[in-house]
Amino acid sequence: MTLDQLETPRLVLDEARLEANLARMARHLAGRAGLRPHMKTAKSAEVAHRALEGQFGGITVSTLKEAEQFLGAGVRDLLYAVGVVPGKLEQVAALQDRGADLTVVLDSAQNARAVAQRAEGLGIRLPVLIEVDTDGHRSGVGPDAPELLEIARILHAHPATELRGVMTHAGESYNRRSVEAIAALAEQERLGVVGPAERIRAAGLPCPVVSVGSTPTALLGRSLEGVTEVRAGVYMFFDLVMAGLGVCGLDEIALSVTCTVIGHQPEKGWVITDAGWMAMSRDRGTAKQPTDQGYGLVCDLEGRPFGDLIVADASQEHGIITHRRGERFDLGAFPVGRVLRVLPNHACATAAAHPAYQVVRSDTEVRAVWERFGFW
């Protein structure tokens, strides 16, 4: 079976590129810090097994559903990297019962007390990382906030919690405009979490884990001194946002979506396809980058970009392909029925729109179908 024989739209994963991307990150971190791949992008057991080859075996997840699924696939060392609340601990306890070594994160003294109390009520012992806010973009206690040590003391003192360390995520890296700016943010991310770790240790408390991570800072940061593990997820597949940041080249993007030409508007220079925002996602992450890729960059069936053809607009099940500067191109080369591939803005969002990966190896032959899971 080749890609053009499948119904469209379908999500395609180039396994050769996946392997190269995994190898690149492994080489980059080797001997400097552990890699705890974030599986929120891939949500696939097959991808997790490949991402863990040669690594210490832990993964990061963004939902307890992911934790459950990957535990079922044999991964026991799980970091649930979204702030936990007491109401979720029953689920956590069930995962521990099934053999998970599940670490949670939180960022306030009040919640640390409530979580410890609930854990005690459930009769579990809970490993916890303190989330530190190193770039102001989301959750976390400030690196210099007095509350940091208060949280550490609560978690260490309470019999139902185990203070395992600190973590941060430099999500602002997605908004930086140069490789140098990302490298600077990576250093800020590192210092912003190594400092708190030192404060915790200076207070006589344990802090074995110092965890950082985002694909841009992981690949473009220079020092990892004091860091014990790196969390990243998009590096497995990459996407147009990462290419726009200078983190990867277009020929490293492992994910694409097939579509079929279903019509034209010759006067406007439009090719219309059956892959709209339902297949590409509504993510417009390149809109604020110097090169706006619309809803995706158009490639031939072999995955080679035409250059300036993008999915400029999308309805639920229609994509409109045009030249990005409105230049005319030969519509005759895109007859009704032709199957194309589109590189996505944001791998996490586009992959989430599909139930499986059609796996190829730098060609058009479908060698396997890997299931994805979704929801909560």
Add this chain to the structure above:
Amino acid sequence: MTLDQLETPRLVLDEARLEANLARMARHLAGRAGLRPHMKTAKSAEVAHRALEGQFGGITVSTLKEAEQFLGAGVRDLLYAVGVVPGKLEQVAALQDRGADLTVVLDSAQNARAVAQRAEGLGIRLPVLIEVDTDGHRSGVGPDAPELLEIARILHAHPATELRGVMTHAGESYNRRSVEAIAALAEQERLGVVGPAERIRAAGLPCPVVSVGSTPTALLGRSLEGVTEVRAGVYMFFDLVMAGLGVCGLDEIALSVTCTVIGHQPEKGWVITDAGWMAMSRDRGTAKQPTDQGYGLVCDLEGRPFGDLIVADASQEHGIITHRRGERFDLGAFPVGRVLRVLPNHACATAAAHPAYQVVRSDTEVRAVWERFGFW
């Protein structure tokens, strides 16, 4: 079970509002045109059965997967409203074999010939509507284009196709800025498809079906003279985009997403929740409206909006709630663990992120769980 006892995020459907919305559209169209509900929003057999009560029984779908699912749920009269191509006719034939009266659409003479030829090869007879472009936003042949009659003649002459009529979709209505502008577009939509129907009939060809539809034009248009059926889908649920257009009130929006407060950034006035863009979708349809609702409007558990609290930013599994003008509000009213509801920008996109509806009736008690299907 009440909504706050479920894991979060979950998709909530208020059945009382659904019923009122269905009744509103039914009243609005009664005696003027048939209603062929577009099921691409709901993708649920339970919703389809309710939407068809008192109607003639046909529905609209945007994928052949929807056609297959709704046929399985007992709906036989199906309009596949995305341009068909020869490569999809094998699936269409299989649906016909199972008893579907499936109509397809196309918009070029070349494709009409290719589709007719493939239908003949498969030994099927295919009802076809000609898609007309009445607002320049997507597919369709121009209302005055000579090609319209050429397509009609091909479809009528060929033994494998049946010319059933014309259809259009005024998708530009989503971009209009006033009720008057939408009403004007509705009239343009009507004239743009009634005219072609008259041209086809004047040429001695049949044109029994004259189909229009979008929720804004369906509800705000004044005349339906010459129209035989209306297709609309979002009217069942409504959403913030529709409210922003003046098509509905906030208290008519039947869809919401639950989330749990997982933390705060007190210095910034942020409440952080576990419903990010994965649960709300990346749709930012209100960004270009006078009132930007971010990733959604925040309500209490009973579904009452707080007013100016919106999900101002979102990561994959984090939502950041702030006051829309940056004003301070009492974070103490939103403790960790509190469950909230968020009204979505775009019902189609948000619903697609979830596998089921938690059904309530203007309260917080979950009375049923209705499954949704997705993908292709």
